[in-house]
Amino acid sequence: MWPTDRFRRKSGDAAPRPETPLVLIGRDGRRRVVLAADAAAHAAGLRIGMPASKAQALVPGLIVHDAEPDADEIALERLALWALRRYAPVVAADPPDGIVIDTTGADHLHGGEAAMLNEMVERLGGSGLAARAAIADTWGAAHAMARFGTRRSLVVPSGAIAQAILPLPIAALRLPAVTIDSLRRLGFETIADLAATPRASLALRFGPEPGRRLDQAFGRVSEPIEPIRPEEIVEVRRNFAEPIGAAETIARYTGKLVAELCAELETRGQGARRLDLLFFRVDNRVEAIRVGTATPVRDAKRLTRLLTDKIETIDPGFGIELMRLAATAAEPLRAKQTITSLVEAPEPDVSDVIDILANRVGEDRLYRFAPVQSDVPERSVQRIAPMAPDTGEGWPGHWPRPTRLLPRPEPIETVALLPDHPPVTFTWRGVRRRVKRADGPERVFGEWWKRDAELAAVRDYFQVEDENGERYWVYRAGDGEDAATGSQKWFMHGIFG
């Protein structure tokens, strides 16, 4: 789908509507054939490799454009660069329509593998690219699952490659089309069929390729990813005559590399937002550490601390022969004049602690709350980045708000007078409480200007206190009179301190 998605994206407003079938055609020898078809075209029965004239005959009103494979490939490189900046240190374009990412050492910044994958697919979907993604132990398996798996994003558990990919068709194996054709003719349908066949006869008939692809998919031979390195990224490297492996040695050289990098960043007037430290092992594998910072940083000590915190995640194997440190994302950082004040001490800078914490628990797990203009309690807060500028805004303070807000309102059974009295007793989580005092109602209207379903919705909030002095925030869905305003059921929504 990549070429057609890219075509639509490039055309902007002039792009054909998503429900009209679109194909891109090009030459295959002397024939003009369909090279790419979008989802609507697939649904209409068009297939890649079909002659262009046949496609046009099958679907009236088909939109046909010339394919641009070279431009597609260049755009794919750019997309890979975006993924490098955003997700992981080891990224490469996997033409014609894929990107391969080594997530090792990077998913901690995004709250785990599954969360990162979902976010990636959604983000690409938001910009009009119908992406499918999979994480598996090997490149081959992830490649197959992303293209032939049943779900849009999928994490294959470690060690479960065989169950995942054996039922897939042999087309998932990254073999040349000719080979797949002849294998099919011989009756091979799934990867399981192929894996159960003796290698010698396969190799005799089809050469070493099927065996190699099988081994790569199962992780029996290594398949290093050659990461893309754009020119403009600041990078320093160090080769070792003797492979190194001890954690202390790695830490020492990390410090030296960071110092070099900071000197380089200083000449450019930049500070690092993301650092990638790649370790090339003697057995041709790449290990990576990625750290992020909340603000641009050029302090060698701080950056070294962030990187050395992660050294324990590195498996040096038989030794590391090359270390590469790159500032994948850098932003302008100018020297700032510190203001000395006679009256009060400056507020200490906490951004270094925030960076350490963010690299430990994940960037999205570290936040500040900010007010949102909404009367609906659960919508009145949003999470913002911890170092976002402070607007000084707060919530309107004249209504009491509970210290703990339940993740979702829980239904309670009440005895209450309608329409505008607080409950007399209520039962929550199996405990019956008698209301001694109450305050309310505070009426909250649905946001009809945003959501049609809330056109008439009303919630009446009450603060109630039981005989022990425990204070709760309960509401009735509806105004107590009109059935259109809600179900008139009562809910527990928060606990006061």
Added chain:
Amino acid sequence: MSVSAPPAAISELRERIARLEGGNARERTVLPFGVAAIDRVLPGGGLAFGGLHEVAGGGNGSVDGAAAALFAAGIAARAVGKVLWCVTRPDLFAPAIEQAGLPPGRVIYVEAGDEKSVLACFEEGLRGGFGAVVAEIARLSMTASRRLQLAAESSGAIGIAIRRWRRQTEATDFGQPTAAETRWRVSVLPSTPLPVQGIGRARWHVELIRCRAGESADFIVEACDAKGRIALPSDVADRPVQKEIGRRRASA
């Protein structure tokens, strides 16, 4: 409640013990509550900066920790600088924290996956330039609390551990010793009576269960106002503090 000024011999002994305990030359400062009855009980006249303090809720509060969180927010609000709040369950409602005096711009939240990483974040926060660090944790071992106490001493930040358990029965864990400077239990009481219908200012039963170099005590106070200050209710302000109750709880 008659903690008179200690005699000279005792203060000299205390100084010698302090010298023995380590080369911690930083001057000990305190954060007074601004309530004379409470400050009189605390050594130095307030909550020690550079120390770990434990707060738990009583009754249902040991599970929801609502009053304990507000009590901690009030203390953090009166400290200077940014506040780090480490949680495992993200159910804190920021507008309420603001009403206790902590504007949203001052608090940074960390949502750590488990207790262990909450402790790690807690310690890291205490070492770096935050004014106060609050963490909601269930289990706090002696070793962990000593680490936290040392981290707090190194930076002078106030560390507040809100003890919050999954079930009320687990709250017996609160009897285990820790290295914290003080240990508080905050339970809700019926609010201040109003001459009209409605709920007045919230009241708490604040128990100082344990206090290093001090005596335990308990107080009935009015909850934090918009500046994070607690106050003695006017109708109990003149009454003597119930010392016996505090003693009995502390030994339980």
